[in-house]
Amino acid sequence: MLDLSKIISALNSPTRREIIKILAHNTMTVKQVAEQLSKKGLKLKYRESVYKNLEKLVDSGLVEKFYVREKGMCYKLAKTMLKVNLQDWMVE
Helix, strand or coil, X not given: CECHHHHHHHHCCHHXXXXXHHHCCCCECHHHHHHHHHHCCXXXXXXXXXXXXXXXXXXXXXXXXXEECCCEEXXXXXXXXXXXXXXXXXXX
């Protein structure tokens, strides 16, 4: 079960919301995500900033990370839709 508080916290950032949009189309490495953010005008000074944003999304359960031999560590969208029950504060 996903933690609604973690999801809300993860989505409370324009950068992370943009990362979700980027990952909706492709599996990518940190470097590739950083390049896409830069193309969209969101220049983050350090690649580590992109990594930290990705890890926050992983921690929320919205993004998955996995290793690909040819590319290294990759990220992809884990959920394309969420159903929130506000009465029970649960996410499906």
